[in-house]
Amino acid sequence: MLESLDTIKTIALSELQKTSDMKTLRLWYSTHLSKSSQLIKSLRNLSNVAAKDRPTIGKHANDIRKILEQAYEDRTSYLNKSVESPGHKHIALDVTLPGRSLNRGRLHIATQTLRRIYTIWADMGFQIYRSREIETDELNFELLNIPLHHPARDMWDTFHTNSPGVILRTHTSPGQIHAMQANAPDPIRVILPGMCYRYEQITARSEIQFNQVEGLAIGTNIRFTDLKGTLSDFARRMFGTSTRTRFRASHFPFTEPSAEMDIECFLCSGEGCRVCKKTGWLEILGCGMVHPAVLTNGGYEPKKYTGFAFGMGPERIAMLKYGIDDIRHFWGNDLRFLEQF
Ligand code: DAH
Secondary structure, eight states: OHHHHHHHHHHHHHHHHHOOSHHHHHHHHHHHTSTTSHHHHHHHGGGGSOTTTHHHHHHHHHHHHHHHHHHHHHHHHHHHHHHHOTHHHHHTTOTTSOOOOOOOOOOOHHHHHHHHHHHHHHHTTOEEOOOOSEEEHHHHTGGGTOOTTOGGGGGSOOOBOSSTTEEEOSSSTHHHHHHHHHHTTSOEEEEEEEEEEOOOOOOSSOOSEEEEEEEEEEESSOOHHHHHHHHHHHHHHHHOTTOOEEEEEEOOTTEEEEEEEEEEOTTTTTSOOTTTTTSSEEEEEEEEEEOHHHHHHHTOOTTTOEEEEEEEOHHHHHHHHHTOOOGGGGGSOOHHHHTTO
């Protein structure tokens, strides 16, 4: 008898969980707690039970009735709440709501600038030539006409590795030697992009890592006028068709003669502003005719072959173009900066 009361309880409670509205709830009540229900009937028929068992069984049946009544009330108020806010269940499934949009990634501003530069040079017939970031002292300096202990090395504070003579490249210029040695004596038109490293104090103007895009053209009858024309054309494609350029004499050990190219300030059109420091001109790159010693090191006979080279900093170009006042933003990984481009 006790067991069958427990079974009634188990079944009733499990069926109660399945009720989903007032109608099914009422049905449940009449099955499990109405006068005609098994439980209530067994309470009524206690007189049929042996007198000694009557108190135990009576108490047990009554306890179960109380439990079921409480459960019924709980279920009633639970279902009432769901009825009061019919949208409640919907919200999680409302397919008409706009979705949560994913954060879209974007290309880093340095990559965007690099790609723009690649496109322009590709249009002018220059191929991209990749070269290693871990270099030898020989290629980074010596073969570029910068001997050991030469004061020109002071221009490139260098990261050394534990292996003697192995360094992080301080500029993309050693790629010139790789490209020449791989192609001599064929003509070359390449750009050599990539990361460079300098052991410098980090300031708003200098970082320990930055990109450069080197350029190299080797062939016969290449002259300084070719250098000027090609680089001026680059400037017009990069900064606008009316961009004017000027070349100032400079010095780099691997070129002779050497120059620096300025473009007319695109913010003030040469009138003088904060960005061009009132000069009307912005320095964009270093360049020159490949030094005969470098041609020889690359495998080209300097009497027969000539060429020009240049090196520019894409981050610097982006800084000028977008008015970025601190180069440290580029590798600081701050989304507030990166998401602006
Ligand atoms: N390598 C130089 C630097 O890092 C930039 C440069 C100047 C590259 C003149 C050249 C060049 O190819 O001709 O400062």
